[in-house]
Amino acid sequence: MNNVLETIDLKMVYHVGKVDVQALRGLNVKVATGEYVAIMGPSGCGKSTFLHVVGGMLKPTSGRVIIDGEDITEMGDAERTEVRRRKIGFVFQRFNLFPTLTAEGNLKLAERIYSNGRGGNVDRRHEALRLLGLEDKMHHKPLELSGGEQQRVAIARAIVNRPAILLADEPTGNLDSENSKVVLDMIRGLNEEFGQTIVMITHNPEAAARADRVIEMRDGHVVGTTEVV
């Protein structure tokens, strides 16, 4: 099976004044195509840094990051941005929708970014919103949606361009338990029905239990990997 994501001895050091903070200390992680992986750990263990590095938003200090066969480690900012556009979908804890655009408008913007301003596919947008149970909310702006609905719009935006991998940063962190369950069910559904490769970071064991595999991190290290039965 091909790996959509592979990191080799990944290290990230932040220089904070005169202090060096080692956020990642040599991570070796592989995520196969169609796999759903959760990364757990306490605050400050390097989960978010890991996501930002594999998402191409941060250049690692050393090591390698390979996304769907492309080594992004030595790429410049423009090239990493291009890989992110083509192959990565992001979901954030704070939803990060454009408040002035409707649900469909947010997806349309993602499509235009993907196609470098040329346009999108209305059927694909509507299909993505339907998958996330938002067909009757597509003309609503984020302020008119609940937290769970907003996060589902964010997920729809992340998958509308069919990325190789979906990176989710604490997707249920701002949701109540009921909405969390809905969102996690939707994410699980994307993986099971459509084979979407997903890497989700969370500090919630119940959320992590939805994944195929859980990677535990502590102090920038991987300290354990558990297959979820």
Add this chain to the structure above:
Amino acid sequence: MDNLIAANLKQRPMRTLLSVVGVALGVILVVLTGGLARGMMRDSAQRQANVDAEIRFFPPGSFSTAANPLKLRTAYADAILHGVKPAPEDSDVEPKPPVGGVVAASPVGEWVQPTLGGIGFEVIDGIDYPSFCQTTPLRLVEGRAPADSGTDDGPYEAIIDRYYSEHNGPSDGQQVKVGSTIPVFGRQFTVVGIYEPSVLGRVKIPLATMQRFMGGADNCTFIMVRTEKPEMAGQVVANIQEYYPGNNIVLTRDLPALYSQGIRPLEVFLDVVIGLAVVISTLVIFLAMYTTIIERTREIGILKSLGASKGFIVMVIEKEAALISAFGVVFGFILSVIGKYGIEARTRLIIDLHPRWLLMAAIIGVAGGIIGALYPAFRAATLDPIEAISYE
């Protein structure tokens, strides 16, 4: 992206409006100032050219009115037309024949005074009415020719053109009529006639009256010379130069070009105005876009997380700036048209809205906006995506 831009503009309506007004101000500055300069010059040139006399005879030195109000002997007019026949006792006066081909010569004095409203200026012509009518198409449509009282105490008489009559009434819609009084040389002159067409200045008084006020007895500013046939003008000029050397002789048809050379400072002034307009438009958009990217730092971070390239982000900012500038240009045009008619209705100023100036103002407005947004756009494009997306 277009929906995002439109939505962004609607989200901050007051800032959008103020930015549009800022760009509009730059447009108004260019359109009205340039239009005023061109309008006044065109009107003045038209009235200068609206004479039958082909030749204008000036004293030595500059031919500008401001330089030598009454410095040319009016006797030259008679000498050109009839020649110089000195009396026996005037042994030092050289006899001269009449200049061939001349049918009329008219001395004209010119004086410039501020308008009553304090905006702009007006030219007062001192004329010898009979000879003036022989060298121009001037005809009275109401009243009679002005007469000089022969005394310093008046009464003082003047004639005005139709434009002056219609645009200088005591209140809106009223006209200056025969019998009204107008201020000239700080005194009240009675309007005794209205003439057409507009020729030279819009107000004419007897040359003798002007000479009395200006202390230039027997002098004028220039002499208009009319020839038998226009094609004889060159030869007549040569003859005048031969008989009366050392003076300035200009063909009427060359006056507009000569005036253009004399208003080089005006061209510089207009260039400064255009430069100011560019600066205004640029600064307004720069400030608007700069505050925009500060406010929307998180949104820019989101765009980056979605894979938006630097070029995409720059285009979003620039398109927004261009749209604001375009609205500002349109708004500026509308206000300029309103301003033109308002100013012309209340003053004697003439403003030309020439397509060239409108195009220049549009280019300045939009280009200034695009340039002004460049720094904020590139700043936005180079934001760190993680810091931007975490920005509160």
